[in-house]
Amino acid sequence: DTAVSQTPKYLVTQMGNDKSIKCEQNLGHDTMYWYKQDSKKFLKIMFSYNNKELIINETVPNRFSPKSPDKAHLNLHINSLELGDSAVYFCASSQGPGRTEAFFGQGTRLTVV
Amino acid sequence: AQSVSQHNHHVILSEAASLELGCNYSYGGTVNLFWYVQYPGQHLQLLLKYFSGDPLVKGIKGFEAEFIKSKFSFNLRKPSVQWSDTAEYFCAVNAGGYQKVTFGTGTKLQVIP
Numbered sequence: 001d002t003a004v005s006q007t008p009k010y011l012v013t014q015m016g017n018d019k020s021i022k023c024e025q026n027l028g029h030d031t032m033y034w035y036k037q038d039s040k041k042f043l044k045i046m047f048s049y050n051n052k053e054l055i056i057n058e059t060v061p062n063r064f065s066p067k068s069p070d071k072a073h074l075n076l077h078i079n080s081l082e083l084g085d086s087a088v089y090f091c092a093s094s095q096g097p098g099r100t101e102a103f104f105g106q107g108t109r110l111t112v113v
Numbered sequence: 114a115q116s117v118s119q120h121n122h123h124v125i126l127s128e129a130a131s132l133e134l135g136c137n138y139s140y141g142g143t144v145n146l147f148w149y150v151q152y153p154g155q156h157l158q159l160l161l162k163y164f165s166g167d168p169l170v171k172g173i174k175g176f177e178a179e180f181i182k183s184k185f186s187f188n189l190r191k192p193s194v195q196w197s198d199t200a201e202y203f204c205a206v207n208a209g210g211y212q213k214v215t216f217g218t219g220t221k222l223q224v225i226p
Binding site: 040041042043044045048050055056090092097098099101102103104105106107 | 145147151155156157158159162164201203207211212213214215216218219221
């Protein structure tokens with residue numbers, strides 16, 4: 001029974017396309033995150049939602065738009081994909097923002113060609 | 114602003130060797146500290162965490178870490194590594210109740226049988 005699940009696991013798409021990644025957690029957590037991991041394994045936070053409210057919005061191009069329809073879901077939509085968007089995107093959740101351990105999804109490997 | 118440094122980028126050890134991975138953070142106040150592990154092709158999993166109390170923290174799989182406030186350090190240790198410990202290790206800090214957790218750049222550990 002997966003705690004944090006993301007779909008799809010792999011995504012290959014052409015430049016200029018629009019794509020979405022979905023994330024769901026069944027842990028009853030209030031906070032969800034999107035992280036980007038680049039080819040050098042550097043992990044950087046992009047967004048965080050607490051109780052469906054955006055609380056962290058790092059310096060991310062506005063082509064990236066998160067949406068949290070409810071506490072258990074946090075989706076990421078990306079418009080006009082660029083080569084530099086290729087990375088692994090991880091969704092995570094925690095009981096509260098920042099101070100508690102995060103549970104990560106399996107990641108979505110996005111390849112833009 | 115909080116930041117985390119992991120000075121060892123790539124560590125190669127033989128099985129049964131002892132491990133110590135360095136982690137230093139920059140923040141003068143109260144911190145919550147974490148070590149996460151990412152096995153090849155997998156998501157991040159929590160190894161251990163420090164919030165308060167005993168500065169020597171024991172985690173899963175025989176790992177431990179020591180919080181030394183005067184040195185702003187939270188080094189990860191294991192007395193005897195196994196081939197299955199081959200993975201990327203990330204130190205992370207949440208400072209002063211700030212909502213964000215900042216990750217270090219990771220240390221790749223390769224254990225040779």
